[in-house]
Amino acid sequence: MSIEVRQINKRFGDFVALDDINLDIQTGELLALLGPSGCGKTTLLRIIAGLETPDRGSILFHGEDATDTHVRERQVGFVFQHYALFRHMTVFENVAFGLRVRPKHTRPTDAAIKQKVHTLLELVQLDWLADRYPAQLSGGQRQRIALARALAVEPRVLLLDEPFGALDTKVRKELRRWLRRLHDEMHITSVFVTHDQEEALEVADRVVVMNKGRIEQTGTPEQVYDQPATPFVYQFLGDVNLFHSRVHEGWAEVGGTRFAAPEAGDKAVIYVRPHEIDIQRIATDKALAGVITHVRLLGATVRLEVNVAAGDPVEVELTRERYTEGRWSVGEAVWLSPREARVYAG
């Protein structure tokens, strides 16, 4: 089912949480709302769910206005950051509950409920935990049960609020891949909120990058990563070095390397990712002179921090092999030249 978000505005006192949000979510897609905390992503999700009411604007489900429809009639499955399992019920009862409380004429038979619950528990690979209580499960297991519970009532839309936010890194990575596979099997329109760019880029069909109550960019993971529409998107989707430059005849420069600058203004800000910088020991007039001040080993990659004459220290990322070959060490004089850059009017 498709969802349309039309001119949604929401304030909390003086704080503008959402400022004129428009968004189309296609049937069957898995969409990520990505942004820093306080950007309005969770508020938007809760408004789509009906857990929060917008000050202005409307939400359309499959073309029908659902703005004034109560949560329980919207048929949305909601997965909470802290699971919100019913802790006085077993895992089985948690998943069965949404069906058990239905009015008689729409309630499946006990046998049908039992079968459905076991099918769902198998889907989330936790059938063997049916008789446990939520408190006896790990965080990752709880979140999978929460998902099974949400799916039991056959929602038209699945909404997930930082679903993996409370889990440790390893479990997070496992679960997000699992969510992706699950979505490929079920094809239910899903929206999930995250502040983790890696998670959004890895899992989602499309990513909506939000900042300060507005949408900065909407696109596929490749689009937002390779063609960031704004400096914010560029910075948020990965580490970045900033260089300031004057613009001469349409060119901005870093060290001696020139990059095409936008028309407007005579100043520019140049963004370069740490892995897009070449490092060498030979001085050239097209490179930026500096001294290595820190070496940080990050597993497969290595980060060098280089102090340059003007501006902030520059981060350079090398693969482990290139680092070992080069035998770079703290205190060495080096010359840097960016291979790629993105230039915004500053």
Added chain:
Amino acid sequence: MQTWIDLFHLAWPFLLKGAGYTLAFALAAMVLGLALGFVVALLRVAQVPVLAQVATFYVSAMRGTPLLVQIFVIYYGLPSVGIEFSPATAGVLALTLNVAAYLSESMRGAIAGVSRDQWHAGYSLGLTWWQTMRHVVAPQALRLAVPSLSNSLISLIKDTSLVSVITVTELMLATKEVIAQTFQPLPLYLAAAALYWAMSAAFEWVQRQVEARLEWRR
């Protein structure tokens, strides 16, 4: 020593009968008070217009005035406007109204102590307000409320002694009557105290059983 044994031998039937009344009063007020307290708590949690304000006023009035005054108003005061109760009815009524106010506050606090997410999880599964309250929030709130509810209920057992002032022969008045005949206040009052204590201890035992049953496994 021998005189004390004789004394208790004589007083025992009267004290036991009094204790029986005390227990009956406490249990009646407990059951009615829990029911009324739950309704009052619901009215306030659901913010039912007008009724919620009435409930707030009621709780404040009951908690802000002495139980003894409430008993006097109901038994001696109300007849002047044509409402008359037997001593037993007036006693149960006063105790119920009083304890319900305290119980409702415990329940309201416990309901508020259940996370908003639990409500939202209920709604998103298609439950109504009442279904969510009944199946999701209330069971969890009850677990949170048991220690504080038990406090009020144990107080209630002891508060029944106040209805002795309206000629109800519960444990306290029964004790006084035996003392009036035997002139032995110390052993008899101590015996009464022991009986109150025994009833409270029995209730504490019940509380522990209830807590153990409600305990969700960890």
